[in-house]
Amino acid sequence: MSVEIWPPIAPDAFKAAVEASQARECEWLVQELQDTLTNLKHGLEDCYALLAPIDPGSTLVVSTPRNETVKGHVTRVGTRIVKGTIYLRMRTLPTQTLHINPDHPIHLASLTSLHTLLTHSIDLLTLTLSYSYPSTPPPSTTNPSTSSPQFIATQLRLLAQSLAESSSLLKGPPLTTADPAWTTRSVAGSHFTPPLWPPHQHHANGGVPPLSFHLGIQDSCLVLWLRSLEPADAPVNFGTKLALAIGTTRRLEHDESERIFGFCCEDSGVSGGEHNHGGGGGGSRVGAAPARHTSFPGPSASGGGVGPGKKEVEVFVREKVRVETADPSLLSLSSKLTALGTTLGVARRNLAAAMGEELED
Template sequence: MSVEIWPALPPEQLQPAIDQTQQLELSWLLSELHSTLHSLKSGLEDCYALLAPVDPGSTLVVSTPRNEVVKGHITRIGTRIVKGTLTLRLRTHPQQTYTISPTAPISIAPLTTLNALLTHSIELVTLTLTYATPPPSPSRASKSSSSSNRPSSPAHSTATFLAAQLLLLSQSLTEALSLLKGPQPLTASDATWVSKSCAPDHFVPSTNRDLSIHWGVQDSSLVLWLRALEPADAPVSVGLKFALAIGTARRIEHDEADQLFVYTYPENTEAGTSNAGSNSGSSNNNNNNHSSSTNAEDKKNGKQHSGGAGNAAKGLQNSSRNKEDHRANEVQVYVREKVRVESADPSLLSLSAKLGALNYTLELARANLAAVMGESFDG
């Protein structure tokens, strides 16, 4: 089956008619895209409102199903956990109840990145609506196309600009959806826990240095990972070796039981801070004594001390000291016990659904624009 124009046009008039038709279609599609962009902006603003730091926030239950290993609740406002209580009954640690300190809220890294992506997406749509000139009317388009064998360049320039902007917006929405989807499979977490675990000062009382508490996002839900750590070079008693050999004692089985991790103790832990603190204290005392004696000698000799070289030296000392402290806080560990707790968040579930719908609308608009411009669309 074929589509023919009737009455048939002579060959010298066929190409101008095709160009005129394409110009009319492109002008109509650009007008429709402006309304689509306005709806996208409105939808993105609704998504941003779901993640905005507005009281009273979302109160979520944090409890393990069918047992009482973890029981508690948290309150999320925006991208941070501002308050909550967790009671832990781990097999490798004594029972303890921790309260999130109101002066040190916990920032959830995926939500912080997601908030930045939503802000960037709204700014991108606003910029697109500002600089994308309104398309010409069909009457003007027909007149201009009748005098030329090619579509008008302003409409094509606008279409090219919109295609590039929609591509950037699609990349932002795809990354935002991947953050809400989280690491896969569900039993695994990304490797950020080895360096991004919660610091002890987030809790009252402070957590044990051998306990890693890490928050993340999976399937639009907040997920808590608890890991009981054991240094790789920790000595094993003869009694434990014998009990493991005869089977009276068994190590807790989980997916990270036999893996060796390079764990970085968070700041304010006991690991590596006492020596670093004493060394830094002694070095500071030596620097103070040296500077005081130098200043006294300069005053005695009537000299002016510029301090430029001294500031540079202090900067090098501080940077090298920070590197030494970072290396001192790194240690190879095994995960003796691992617990995963998932808390469904209605706001994040709604946010994921809205972003999915917006992304579908955006991909459809990109496909239509590519078809009218005669370009390939990979999605």
């Protein structure tokens, strides 16, 4: 069975008619996209509001389930942790209470990047709407390229990349993978009152802070990693060697045990060994398998990296504690971004089909 047009149309005329029909369809779809883009802009503004620094912020419980290792709370205002009190009862450190200094809040790198991306996305949509759909376009100065399907498709592709990166920041690293950002993005002691590491304690530990305090985002939740640190070249006394040999003492086992890491705080230099990405200089501990030399050069997905004037020191992680806290605002933000991404994907596919092109990622 075949379909023919009557009266017959010459091939050249038929091709011209197809192109004209496609052009009308693109023009109609471009006009229809105005409402879609306006709704996307309103949705992004709602997302921006969820991350805006509005007092009193969100107070989040930070506690380990079923034990008393970590108990406390923090307050997030926008992209910062502005205050909080956390009680620690770790096995390898003295019992202590941490108080976040309100005058020196902790900035969350992932949320800061997310804030920048949301601002960029809103600005991108605002420009697209103002150029492609002017309210009173002057006939003599109208630029056809700013209202063409190609221009809008390019803008939507940039917007899709921004939304995908925003969702990735909220997703964070996989739950089964340790975030390597702690080696360079751990919170400095000056963010606490009193300072987390007194000078005498800092020097007594071979120039290594006894505690790494690192905050990050995973699955739209605020995650706190606490690591008890010791210098990789710290001598092991005879009593410990004997206890390990006969089995009366056991080291705490975790996924980062018996590995050497290069460590420095986020915003303060740490005096110690030379910067060494190879992890050399350390050795295996008594009664344990040889240590694997591990370091994470360069910035990670969460930002960071060893800045100028900073030196890494090689450390072992004696004890590791992870505390996950659900943040309702971030969970809502993630859901909204997913829905906006789906709507944007449908609009991009429709526009690409009308233009007769393949959809570009």
